[in-house]
Amino acid sequence: MKWIVGSFLAIAAAMLCFSFCAGRNNKGRAINCIGSTSIQPLAEMLSQEFDRQHPESIVEVQGGGSTAGLQAVAENIAEIGMCSRSLKDDEAGRFRGIPIALDGLAVVVHPDNPVSNLTKAQIRDIFEGRITNWKQVGGADATIWLITREEGSGTREAFVKLVMEAKDKPAAKAGQPASAPADKAGAAQAPTQHPNHRISRKAMTQESNGAVKELVKHNRGAIGYMSLGLVKDELKILAVDGVYPSLDAVTAKKYPLVRPFLYVVKSTPSQGAQAFIDFTLSAEGQHMLVKEGLISVR
């Protein structure tokens, strides 16, 4: 009996000790990157290469979502937040957004769907639930199943901003350098403004780009939106306002749905974090991002 209690206490003490030591060790060196699941795989790739080149530092990448990333930066849990949309006005004051790449937002349908082009107004009507059958936009007679992302997702917010809330003129919001390219691209050719465009309640909500892809792949009537770099070949990507999101069209900003990928920091990042940011923006880092289907900011 005695030795059982004794060994139990000893193990508990050892664990406590260990966790303290581990905590202390990490504190000095690890750079935490938290945020968007759209950027996460890219940041993981960058961090692996960065760690290889700088063995003295550790970059730890976690998902959670754009807004969670910002919150983590605000609470000093993470040094770098990853944000897959432009910062909102109130956020732009508190954080500094560093654009690391531009990403196209692809509107995707099942490969067998005959529709291959929609205008932005049509996409908006579809996602608002006003167009409910594919034949209304020149397709087969089949119900449209909407697939959207959850509230707070950077991809969703970028979609809402670029499609649902698109305005007449280029957005007049100044003082937000990070969002400038997206705003201009998003507002081009937008039809008249409707107040309060919401994504229909009937839209099915999925919590990652991968889940959206999986659903659209298996549902002939589905339409969704996701990061262009992650679509690969399994889904049909629609042209928007007649422009197919090829690399050239996105680079030339002809394709209307483009959003920035940001690193978000509080003010002056630590040396280690700055080194990782510099690496991402370097020719090498940008080259890695371009290979994944993104557009360089350089």
Add this chain to the structure above:
Amino acid sequence: MKEATKDKCISLTLLAVAMSAIAGLALITAFIFKEGLPIMGKVGTGSFLLSSDWYPQEGRFGIFPMIIGSVAVTIGAMLIGGTLGLGCAIVLTQFCPPRLVMFLKPSIELLAGIPSVVYGFIGVVILVPAIAKYLGGPGLSVLAASMVLGVMVLPTVTSISVDALRAVPKAYREGSIALGATDWQTTHMVLLKAARSGIVAAIILGMGRAVGETMAVIMVAGNTLNLPRSVLDPVRTLTSNIALEMGYAAGDHRKALFATGVTLFVIIMILNIIALTVSRRRARRVGST
């Protein structure tokens, strides 16, 4: 003397350990209510529970469709899991050779050990496309969620029902057989009636599990904010609402998710209290016979 002090020491230590577990429960409860109640007051409890408008960005929080979603999915799960579970329990206690029971009962209980994400994955890959193909609709639906949950609650319902049926005094069965009733007549006219409260408790505990399940439901229910009109429509449950949006939520939105948690907490508490009362009543009755 010395032995007595040692005993006391050990019992005090154990008491402290037990208390820390209860303290954890109390802390969690207090925290959920502290975070969730203010927003319910701000929005108005009535409109929070009965409005269908969930637009967190606009500060509108109504969880009615999710309550309905949870209820619909749970009822479906109990229709499937309850029927199957009770059937299993009857077979295991009445019509099955003991050797087979030794194999079957652990296998059903093994179902409880499979991680819920695995259930969800199987649902997405096999069940959802099958429903879309043969029954129509998007596949992600009340039906898919109910079927997945039905299998998930099977071990809970089965093992508690088995215990309830086994607790029926042997004399009842023997008496019934002696009166000339067949096995099946004995089972449904005598044993099921005698074990009724235990079976009700099993079903209610299964419901608790179904209401609380999250991961598998997120994967197969579709998570729309719309009220479902048929079992083939997708729905969002209370748990999926919390899990889907927690990562991103801030401010009032986050608090509204805690309030969703409060609602869920109250529902599960009510279910558990019913289960406890019912099974206590059984204990009293069995004790008095």
